[in-house]
Amino acid sequence: MRTTIFWFRSDLRLHDPRALLQAAQQADRLLLVYNHDPVQDEPTAWGFRRMGAHRRRFVADSLQDLIASLQALGQQLVLLHGPAHEALAECARRVQAQAIFCEDIAAPAEQAQVQALRASGFTVNTVWQSSLLEPEKLPFSVLDMPQVFTAFRQRIEAAGVLPLAPLAAPSLLPPPPELAPLNALPGWTDNPRALLQVDQTLGSDDRSNFPYHLPRCQGGETSALAHLQSYLTPPWPDRYKQTRNALQGRYTSTHWSPWLATGALSVRTIWAALQAYEQQHGANDGTYWLWFELLWRDNFRFLHLQHGRQLYAARGLSELARPSHFPKDFQRWCDGNTGEPIVDAGMRELASTGYTSNRMRQIVASYLVHDLACDWRSGAAWFESQLVDFDVYSNQGNWLYVSGRGTDPRQGRRFNPAKQTQDHDPQGRYQKVWLAR
Structure with a gap:
């Protein structure tokens, strides 16, 4: 009986679940985990917490939505608090897990978490999944990627590189292992807001361009997919190039970024929906510019694969x-x-x-x-x-x-x-x- 852990990171969704499906394929018993690292609560070198009140609320709501979706599949999400290499390692020991799967995040702190887990003797399989295009499908090696975005974009477009289709959400997942051994784990809770220390006094602001306290902008996959379809309705995508620099307005921009950031919305799902829109309503400067911006997002990801820690140095590149x-x-x-x-x-x-x-x-x-x-x-x-x-x-x-x-x-x-x-x-x-x- 093979027990596998899947560690949710910045991929809080069930649609287009590349990393999750790979974990499920390797498991007879599948333990689903989200960990909040206390480094997020500590002061940075600049004197404030790394994770502020607004993001805590949005991520907590995203987790609550994910919990509900997993329960519909007969699964549950274990919420942990502690340094990732310690909390996940102890979790793996208690359920006798043979491997840990997670999304690959090519930033120094996130890479260090995985390295520390591996140093503790655990098999950790990381899966790249956050970009629109596949690194290995680019018309150049990531290490030889053009440094200027315009050249990057032009070579991709000239080569006709397109995204893969998004994967369907699973209708079935392996069951969890016996969870009794986890009951005494330090920091275990079933309450996302308690886990993330959400400020319960945080009020809403009716002036907000992204009112995340309202259901339509709430954290989580459910709101993300609903908003995607709401935006991809004429005339909003057609006007995007003209309105994208506006400082206010519900539909002047896509407002996809909060759900993309938590992974509640897959960028490949956006692309598929945008293609369907163009087939029905026609392509134009506005829809092209959405592709253009998604390529910028990919470019920043591939720069991390190319330059790594140097991007965080005082001089940068x-x-x-x-x-x-x-x-x-x-x-x-x-x-x-x-x-x-x-x-x-x-x-x-x-x-x-x-x-x-x-x-x-x-x-x-x-x-x-x-x-x-x-x-x-x-x-x-x-x-x-x-x-x-x-x-x-x-x-x-x-x-x-x-x-x-x-x-x-x-x-x-x-x-x-x-x-x-x-x-x-x-x-x-x-x-x-x-x-x-």
Whole structure:
């Protein structure tokens, strides 16, 4: 009787479950686990917790939705709290598991978790599944990938590389092993909100562009799939290229990112749904630009496979000097008290809701790096803490891009606040919303 553990990480779904299916194929008994590492609760080098209140709530709701879906298949999710290599190792010992399966995440901290488990003597099988395109199907080796995004995109499009079809959700999973040996595990709970220390006093903000407290934006696969179909309705995809830089609006952007970040929504499922939309309603600049943005997301993932830990160094991939840093200016930026109205509005929206538009993220990131001359890594860490849709690949890639320490040949993107205000908030409506209180 072979017992296998599947460790949910950033893949909190049952549709398109590549890693989960591989684990199930190797198991007579399948133990499903999610672990919250206490490093998320500890202060970072910049002085705040790695995982903030908004993301805790969204992930907890995602877990609750996953629990309900698993129960319908006769399975359950074991929730653990502790350093991953300790909590999972003890769990594996108690159920006498022969192997652990999980999603492959090519970021340093997540790689270290897997390495520590293997060092403890466990077989850990990692499965790459978060990108739209398969690394081995690219028209170049990942290690030889073009450094500039335009060249990356053009070579992929010229070669006609397309995604694989998403996998169907399982209708049956192997049963769990006897769970009695797990009852005394430190940190075991059946309550996702308790596991993630969700702030029960966290209120909703009716100004939010992504009101995750409402059912339509709630964490989890159920809301994710419903929202996907809601967005892929004329005229929203057709208008995407024209509306994507708007600072406010329910359908000005896709708002797929929170569910993509937790893995409650598969990017290949998005692609399949987008293809179906184009077949029914026709392709256009808007639908092409959705593909374009999904390729950017892939690019940031493949950069991690190519450069690894170097993406987290102070200089990034550049030859620039180590960045300066001014803690008081950084704090003013975090608090939305810089005195630059468009920046302060964006930072207050972020703190209040855990979300802000992609255009606003570029504006505030540029201001921190180029106007306040602060360390780009502090901004990346603040976004990690605050964003409900934090994605380790995209967050790191975008901050490197803005700071000029990534692969952008222009060596940095300064967004002039006055011009950005004129272009995107000329009547001051957005600023009025977020600076009024």
